[in-house]
Amino acid sequence: MERQAERRGVTWRRRIVKERYLWLMALPGIVYFLIYKYVPMLGIVIAFQKYIPSKGFLGSEWVGLDNFSRIFDSPEIGRYFMNTVIISFYQIVFAFTVPILIAILLNELKFAFFKKIVQTFLYLPHFLSWVVVAGIFYLLFQSDGQVNHLLVDWGLQPINILSNEHNFRAMLVLQVIWKESGWGTIIYLAALTGIDPELYEAARMDGAGRLRQIYHVTLPGIRSTIIILFILRLGTVLDVGFEQVYLMLNASVSEVGEVLDTYVYRMGVVNGNFSFTTAVGLLKGLVGMILIVAANRLARSFGEKGVY
Structure with a gap:
């Protein structure tokens, strides 16, 4: 030994x-x-x-375990948990899939110069901080913002987006799509370069059009990448972006916009209840770990490599 x-x-x-x-x-x-x-x-x-x-x-x-017992006894936690899950679900359904679609569309472009220009414009929002993004949205969509000025000039009724709880979650998801989708396409574009061009040639010889080639060649070629990124995304299912939500939150939308991250900040940093909020954070981490392990085992059971 x-x-x-x-x-x-x-x-x-x-x-x-x-x-x-x-x-x-x-x-x-x-x-x-x-x-x-x-x-x-x-x-x-x-x-x-x-x-x-x-x-x-x-x-x-x-x-x-007293602090963990308080989590399940707190009447507010249930609402914040559901808000977090709903927003995260919307982000997975829409914000996670948009980069895949963008990568496939960019891959279909034949003019390299135009493709690079499009990629550059799609990447730029990623480098803006959430403070800047929130400022842009406030300037555009507040009650006396540019969008409402245009609507009034066109003879239409002004809209209330920032303080409308029915639109708040959709606005958060649209912000994530606009800011991060272009950057998220980088991994998928890298995965697309690994697909053998002869597979597309064989598909064309069999009479497959563009859509058939995407369905039978492109998507299977990046399937493993999609699965790995999806598993990793499940690990942060209870993290929907503190900065974004905190900057856009206001009293009118707190019922649907307050999430676990903002609750932890308010209870922990503002009110000084460090033990309770640490227990909430630890529970979030455990949930994420369980989801990653479960999704990874499910992926391996279907023959995929998974994360580990």
Whole structure:
């Protein structure tokens, strides 16, 4: 056993020396995840405490699962949970599928110069912060905004989007589609380059048109990529974007717009209830992990590789 362990140690040292430049390139990412992802996980302990900042982790009282019991006893959590699930469901149905459609359409373009121009314009919104996006929407759609001015000039009635709870969720999804769809196409376009062109040629020789080629060649060629990204998306099903929702939220739409992330911010950061909100965050993480494991097993049962 000792010899085997020693041999393994020597093998690992040799691999690190051999791949030292790759490890050096990966070092910034490793440090980032250690500092901002793994080290903060030590704070999970306060979910089982009545945490008081002045007493710290060691001096705060242990309460076991009391904070988790409060989650299920809270009358507000159910509404915020349903709002989160509904918005996330809309994002999966629409915002997740739009990049696939865009990638397929871009792949069908034959003029490379025009294709690059379209890609550039689609990518640009990704580099705008949510603060800028929220500002643009407020300027355009507020009661005295540019859109309502145009509608009045055309003899139409002004519309109320920002304060209308019936349109709020749709507006959030449209913002995500506009901002992130172009950037999301990058992975699918990369996957499309791996499809053998001879498959399209064979499909054309069999009389398949454009739509048939997309259905029988393109979609099967990127199916594994779609499944992997879908599994990863399920892991964040209870995360719908704190910044976006918080910036667009107002009193008129709080019934349908308040989500778990904004609730955690309000209860934890504003009201100082750190233990309770940490328990909510931990429960969200557990739900995401369960969904990833379940979706991955389902994908592997159908012959796909899955995430792991």
